[in-house]
Amino acid sequence: LCRGGLAERLCRLQNRERSAISFWRHQCISDAKMPSDKSGVLIVKILEMFEECTIQVAICQQLEQSPATLSSEDAVINAREPILKVLFARETAAHLKSRPQDVIHIYPPWQKLLLKNADVPVIMNTYFSQKVLLSEHSETTEKTYGLTKMLVRKNIVSLAQTFRLDDLDDELRQESSDQVACAPQIHNNCDLKQHHLALSAVNDSLLEMVESQGAVGWREAQVRVVIQRVYCLPAREGHRSHVQGNKPLWMFCRLCLLVQDAYGMFSEVQLQSLSSADNIEQYCKRWEGKFCCLAGMKILQRTTRGRALGLFSLIDSLWPPVVPVKVPGQSQDSEMMTTNLPPPSFCYILTIQSGEIHVEVDEEEQIANLYQPPAVHGLKEILQIGGCNERCSFWAQVLYLRLQAKHNIPINQREIWLFVTDSMLQNVVHNTPKVVAVSVAASCVLSTEITEALSVASQLVFFRDALWGNGRIICVERTVLLLQKPLLCSAAGADLSELTGPVRLDELDSTTQANSICAVRGTVVGVNESTAFSWPTCDRCGNGKLELCPQDRGSLYCSQCSEVVISPVLKMQLEVFLSCPSRSQSTVKVKVGLFVLINMLLSLQSYEVQSVLGKEVGLLNCYVYSITSHPNCVGLEEIVLL
Amino acid sequence: MDCTLPAVAEELLKEIKKAFQETSHGIDPFSFRLKFIFGPSAVPALDLVDQRSVTRVVSPSGRTAYQVLGSSGKLYTCYSSCHFCTCPAFGFTVLQKSESLLCKHILAVYLSQATGACQELTVSEEQLTSILLAGEEDDEG
Numbered sequence: 001l002c003r004g005g006l007a008e009r010l011c012r013l014q015n016r017e018r019s020a021i022s023f024w025r026h027q028c029i030s031d032a033k034m035p036s037d038k039s040g041v042l043i044v045k046i047l048e049m050f051e052e053c054t055i056q057v058a059i060c061q062q063l064e065q066s067p068a069t070l071s072s073e074d075a076v077i078n079a080r081e082p083i084l085k086v087l088f089a090r091e092t093a094a095h096l097k098s099r100p101q102d103v104i105h106i107y108p109p110w111q112k113l114l115l116k117n118a119d120v121p122v123i124m125n126t127y128f129s130q131k132v133l134l135s136e137h138s139e140t141t142e143k144t145y146g147l148t149k150m151l152v153r154k155n156i157v158s159l160a161q162t163f164r165l166d167d168l169d170d171e172l173r174q175e176s177s178d179q180v181a182c183a184p185q186i187h188n189n190c191d192l193k194q195h196h197l198a199l200s201a202v203n204d205s206l207l208e209m210v211e212s213q214g215a216v217g218w219r220e221a222q223v224r225v226v227i228q229r230v231y232c233l234p235a236r237e238g239h240r241s242h243v244q245g246n247k248p249l250w251m252f253c254r255l256c257l258l259v260q261d262a263y264g265m266f267s268e269v270q271l272q273s274l275s276s277a278d279n280i281e282q283y284c285k286r287w288e289g290k291f292c293c294l295a296g297m298k299i300l301q302r303t304t305r306g307r308a309l310g311l312f313s314l315i316d317s318l319w320p321p322v323v324p325v326k327v328p329g330q331s332q333d334s335e336m337m338t339t340n341l342p343p344p345s346f347c348y349i350l351t352i353q354s355g356e357i358h359v360e361v362d363e364e365e366q367i368a369n370l371y372q373p374p375a376v377h378g379l380k381e382i383l384q385i386g387g388c389n390e391r392c393s394f395w396a397q398v399l400y401l402r403l404q405a406k407h408n409i410p411i412n413q414r415e416i417w418l419f420v421t422d423s424m425l426q427n428v429v430h431n432t433p434k435v436v437a438v439s440v441a442a443s444c445v446l447s448t449e450i451t452e453a454l455s456v457a458s459q460l461v462f463f464r465d466a467l468w469g470n471g472r473i474i475c476v477e478r479t480v481l482l483l484q485k486p487l488l489c490s491a492a493g494a495d496l497s498e499l500t501g502p503v504r505l506d507e508l509d510s511t512t513q514a515n516s517i518c519a520v521r522g523t524v525v526g527v528n529e530s531t532a533f534s535w536p537t538c539d540r541c542g543n544g545k546l547e548l549c550p551q552d553r554g555s556l557y558c559s560q561c562s563e564v565v566i567s568p569v570l571k572m573q574l575e576v577f578l579s580c581p582s583r584s585q586s587t588v589k590v591k592v593g594l595f596v597l598i599n600m601l602l603s604l605q606s607y608e609v610q611s612v613l614g615k616e617v618g619l620l621n622c623y624v625y626s627i628t629s630h631p632n633c634v635g636l637e638e639i640v641l642l
Numbered sequence: 643m644d645c646t647l648p649a650v651a652e653e654l655l656k657e658i659k660k661a662f663q664e665t666s667h668g669i670d671p672f673s674f675r676l677k678f679i680f681g682p683s684a685v686p687a688l689d690l691v692d693q694r695s696v697t698r699v700v701s702p703s704g705r706t707a708y709q710v711l712g713s714s715g716k717l718y719t720c721y722s723s724c725h726f727c728t729c730p731a732f733g734f735t736v737l738q739k740s741e742s743l744l745c746k747h748i749l750a751v752y753l754s755q756a757t758g759a760c761q762e763l764t765v766s767e768e769q770l771t772s773i774l775l776a777g778e779e780d781d782e783g
Contacts, residue, residue: 005692006757007685010673014685052647053743054681085646089678111675115649122650125678156740157645159725163652165659165755273697273763 040108042123044086046100050153056093057155058086059120063103086123096131103132202293204262204326210299210348222295225259225267226368227361228318229465230284231478232256232445233270253445255283258314258478259292260370264325266315266344269294270351280447281482289371292361297350304346309389310477311347314465317391319343323369374464378424379436388469396420397499398459399435399641400517402623416440418454419517420461423499434506435517436473438466444475453483458642503641505621508634509582514627520636521618522578522588531575531591536568544571578617583634590622590636651679651743659756683746686713690750697761701770709763709773710747718747719773 002008044060051057062082086106088096098104107128112121202222203209209223232253255271305312320341374393382392397420404415418438425434440446453459462482466475475481505519512518537544538558549555549564556565571593578588626635658672676684690696695711708720710727718729725748726732732745744752754760765773 002689002692005689006753007689007692010677010685010688013673014677052645054741055647055679057646087646087650087678089681109674113650113653113675115653118649122646124650125674127678154740155645157648157743159736161645161648162723162725163648163655163752165652165656165752273761 042084042106042110044084044104044106044123046086046098046102046104047083048100049098050155052155052157054090056088056090056152058088058098058104060084060086060104083120084123085120086126088126088129092127092129096129098131105130105132206259206261206265206267206348207263209294209297210350222293223261224291224293225261226370227257227287227290227292228260228266228370228372229258229314229478230255230280230287231258231465231480232280233477234443234445255280257287257292258318259294260318260321262326262370264321264341264344266318267348267350268311269297270300270349272352278447278449280445280480281449281484284480284482285484286363287361289367289373290361290363291365291368294350295360297352299348300351301349302346303349305344308347310467312344313389313391313467314478315347316343317374317465318372321370322372325370376462379420379422380424380428380432382468382473383432383436383471385468390468391465392468392473393462393464393466394422395460395462396422396436396438397503398454398461399503399505400623400639401454401642415442416446417515418461421499421503426499426504433516434504437516438463438473438475440475440481441477443477444479444481445477446481449483450481454642456642459483507582508580508588508622508624508636510585512583512624512627512634514624516624517639518622518624518636519619520578520580520588520590520622521582521616521620522580524576524612524615524617525579526577527612528575528577528589531573534570534572536565537571538565539567539569540565542569576612576617586632586634588634588636590617590620590638592617592620592638647679647743654679655752655756658753662757680744680749681742683742683744683749686746687749687753689713690746691753691757691759694754694759694761696750696754696759697763699763699765699770699773701765701767703767705767705770707770707773708751710750712747719776720748720751721774 043063044058045063046058046060048059049056060083062084086104088098096102096104106123106126107130109125110123110128111125112123114121202224204224206223206225233256234253254273257269257271258266259269260266303311320343325341376393376395379394379396382394385392398418399421400419402417402419404417416439418440419435420438421435425432425436450461454461460483462484463473463475464480464482466473466479505517506512508518508520535544536546536556538546538561540561540563541558543558543560546556546558546565546568549557552564556568557563558565573591573593575589575591578590580586580588620636620638621641622636623639624634625637626633628635654672654675658676661672673684676688680687690710690713693711697709697711699707699709706722708722710718710720712718712729716729718727720727725736725744727745727747729745729747732748735742736745751760
């Protein structure tokens with residue numbers, strides 16, 4: 001249960017109540033007399049009983065009432081028709097074993113509910129109830145009751161009877177808030193909470209707005225901030241786990257803004273849920289760097305550096321501010337503005353109240369001075385950065401894409417590995433790898449445009465605010481992959497030129513590591529014929545594990561796409577052993593595909609697999625799936641670059 | 643005789659909504675009544691509200707449905723035009739045994755409406771259709 005949440009609070013109250021009820025009942029049994037304290041006791045006689053969803057509804061006549069609870073209204077009702085509807089919970093009913101004509105004492109704390117359009121009040125929370133046995137008849141009645149089982153009519157509640165939580169009052173309020181007004185609207189009965197952005201003065205401090213929450217009129221407060229970044233956050237891991245297969249159903253991400261006010265303070269504003277991150281590029285283009293007015297925010301959380309490393313690594317990349325910011329509490333002379341402030345240690349996460357639009361972005365206006373576009377660097381520079389958990393932005397050509405091979409994780413929760421390069425890495429000779437592996441965590445929301453584009457051809461992708469640390473580049477929450485060039489970016493060290501000539505991969509050597517791509521050449525020294533086989537794969541997702549269709553045994557079914565595969569792609573593979581001069585100590589085994597195989601065989605004009613022994617295999621592009629030291633073996637899989 | 647319980651439940655939820663608009667602690671006095679009327683569903687439903695598990699899905703034509711992320715990670719669909727939920731507890735406790743008015747997911751939908759904790763999602767007509775249809779075919783709930 002969430003700490004401090006509604007559920008936890010109810011649980012605590014419940015536990016206290018439960019022990020109170022059992023204590024009370026125990027007392028009643030052991031002490032045959034009625035408790036002496038009679039104030040607030042409701043005395044009723046049951047006229048009729050029935051059951052609705054385990055709750056016993058008893059139409060009762062109120063017999064007498066202690067003075068404490070008597071009101072003028074009650075007195076009038078009492079005289080004419082003191083009818084009540086008393087509800088008993090299942091356990092209470094079982095304890096009471098009541099029948100029509102029984103007299104029940106209901107002890108406080110019971111609660112009365114008056115329904116609109118109904119005359120009969122409803123009594124509930126009747127846990128502390130006790131049946132009064134009328135002494136003369138008790139023996140005989142007990143015997144009779146003991147023999148016959150009492151049948152209680154059960155009312156079935158119609159499912160069509162839904163609950164409407166909106167009153168007419170609420171509807172009135174709804175209508176008035178839809179109107180656009182420049183002048184203040186005075187409402188008769190409603191509270192003055194619903195107002196329009198035009199009403200209140202614009203503030204420029206997030207902190208002031210947050211701290212005034214709780215004060216009257218805080219919902220009217222407006223703050224003017226600069227949108228530094230726009231991105232999508234995944235809506236909790238749980239949302240993804242239900243998605244079946246590969247279907248791009250409810251990715252459930254939220255559009256978020258990282259905003260900064262005139263004092264340099266940051267806040268993350270979570271806007272509406274999106275079904276996919278499809279228009280993220282549009283939002284980034286239209287909103288980043290612009291001013292916007294926030295109103296009527298709800299504070300979701302106040303988070304600190306220690307608890308939100310990801311968020312603060314992004315904030316740090318925007319610190320110090322590029323223009324001087326105001327200093328709180330001081331008069332705003334220009335000398336008082338500064339850029340020399342320590343980096344923020346806390347950040348408010350805000351969200352909009354549901355249903356009302358509270359964010360007005362000034363798209364026409366110019367880019368704010370405070371806006372800090374991402375600093376773009378070349379991959380080579382990034383690889384040489386010393387620090388850890390630094391946000392970095394770069395352009396790169398994606399050469400190859402690989403999904404993590406774990407099968408018990410749904411496809412859209414898996415890590416994706418992108419193997420990327422740029423022209424500088426391609427042209428530099430020593431000490432830097434030609435290709436870098438970038439891992440995309442499941443928490444990095446990818447738009448459909450990106451995933452579709454990546455699966456089709458090699459793309460030049462802009463990685464914005466990726467994380468660099470421990471020698472790896474990873475894309476996490478708040479990293480955005482874009483296809484188009486962002487409006488403004490300082491591309492100091494970056495070489496955005498297209499790749500000239502064919503892509504070159506590093507050749508397999510002693511420094512090659514697992515989960516990388518490389519080029520390999522060598523002589524065929526062995527063929528593992530037992531590995532030769534062909535299998536159908538799904539033409540949509542490449543799934544090699546197709547099943548027979550349950551309905552139609554002739555067709556194939558892909559469980560990841562959850563669809564029948566109409567035209568499967570036939571893959572063939574054979575494992576060959578190579579002797580590679582570049583890594584002579586290791587046994588190199590390569591799973592080669594159909595193309596290489598057929599080429600080799602055709603050139604030999606033979607269909608004997610064994611005749612490939614001794615043949616030169618030149619510069620194959622491969623993915624290194626395993627490197628073991630004992631035995632010293634390198635496992636490669638031939639790949640086709642995008 | 644007309645049923646009593648639905649009217650009581652509706653009134654209770656309305657009062658909770660009104661109280662919550664005053665202050666988020668306004669719900670406390672209603673805790674006992676919630677527990678009394680809705681029984682074992684009350685705490686799990688509030689838990690779902692705390693975790694903001696309820697999403698109101700709307701399509702351009704105005705059709706709505708609710709999706710609730712259950713505690714097991716499964717997503718259940720609740721209809722807005724009648725009390726229906728795709729979870730197994732609903733089928734058993736409400737439909738079969740009539741032991742409960744609602745399942746915890748439907749109650750969470752109402753409580754989220756009352757406390758403003760409903761997430762909003764706009765989808766296309768086709769997407770909403772597939773949500774509503776999936777609710778029928780999904781045997782496991």
